Amino acid sequence: QVQLQESGPGLVKPSETLSLTCSVSGDSISNDNYYWGWIRQPPGKGLEWMGSIYYSGSTYYNSPLKSRLTISVDTSRNQFSLRLSSVTAADTAVFYCVRLTSNQEGRYYYYYMDVWGKGTTVTVSS
Amino acid sequence: DIQMTQSPSTLSASIGDRVTITCRASQSISSWLAWYQQKPGKAPKLLMYKASSLQSGVPSRFSGSGSGTEFTLTISSLQPDDFATYYCQQYNTYPYTFGQGTKLEIK
Numbered sequence: 247q248v249q250l251q252e253s254g255p256g257l258v259k260p261s262e263t264l265s266l267t268c269s270v271s272g273d274s275i276s277n278d279n280y281y282w283g284w285i286r287q288p289p290g291k292g293l294e295w296m297g298s299i300y301y302s303g304s305t306y307y308n309s310p311l312k313s314r315l316t317i318s319v320d321t322s323r324n325q326f327s328l329r330l331s332s333v334t335a336a337d338t339a340v341f342y343c344v345r346l347t348s349n350q351e352g353r354y355y356y357y358y359m360d361v362w363g364k365g366t367t368v369t370v371s372s
Numbered sequence: 373d374i375q376m377t378q379s380p381s382t383l384s385a386s387i388g389d390r391v392t393i394t395c396r397a398s399q400s401i402s403s404w405l406a407w408y409q410q411k412p413g414k415a416p417k418l419l420m421y422k423a424s425s426l427q428s429g430v431p432s433r434f435s436g437s438g439s440g441t442e443f444t445l446t447i448s449s450l451q452p453d454d455f456a457t458y459y460c461q462q463y464n465t466y467p468y469t470f471g472q473g474t475k476l477e478i479k
Binding site for chain 1: 404414417461463464471472473
């Protein structure tokens with residue numbers, strides 16, 4: 247049974263870079279059936295998809311974050327990571343890592359989030 | 373970006389009730405819609421994918437329908453464990469987008 251676990255600092259100063267890692271167990275991150283991604287949820291608010299990555303390193307980012315966001319994968323450690331630069335208080339949120347599984351229609355694949363980590367809270371404050 | 377709008381935002385219901393939550397997309401997303409349940413302090417849990425496919429392990433009292441721009445999630449007979457917030461999410465097009473959530477409360 248695949249499990250995802252987020253790790254990283256719970257407190258980051260404004261203007262600094264937020265870094266989180268998601269460790270995957272129970273499956274290989276190199277399994278070509280899946281993408282891997284990050285979702286965030288500000289306190290008391292809804293869910294925002296941040297971006298996704300394939301084991302090959304191919305990425306998709308949400309446009310408002312694109313200039314500050316980097317998602318990377320380390321297949322040797324079965325992990326993927328998020329870096330968000332120049333953070334402000336508005337970046338305070340619970341961050342979830344997710345596995346995305348595909349539906350196929352013809353030659354196209356559509357990915358939904360079937361496995362979620364428990365989430366980690368990151369506060370941006372001086 | 374595709375906007376997802378859920379209604380109602382809050383729903384009060386009793387044990388045993390049949391409830392329906394609606395999700396509308398700002399443009400057609402075919403059937404590429406997922407539903408998630410989230411309880412306070414917990415990660416969302418996948419309930420349905422491809423609009424009407426039940427995720428393994430999810431009780432059969434949950435069902436989904438719709439295609440194009442209008443979708444529904446129905447709980448046939450509410451159980452105590454079902455009181456939570458529900459989100460729809462489209463995965464037809466990047467960026468993936470979520471509805472604002474529907475909080476299901478005990479009446």
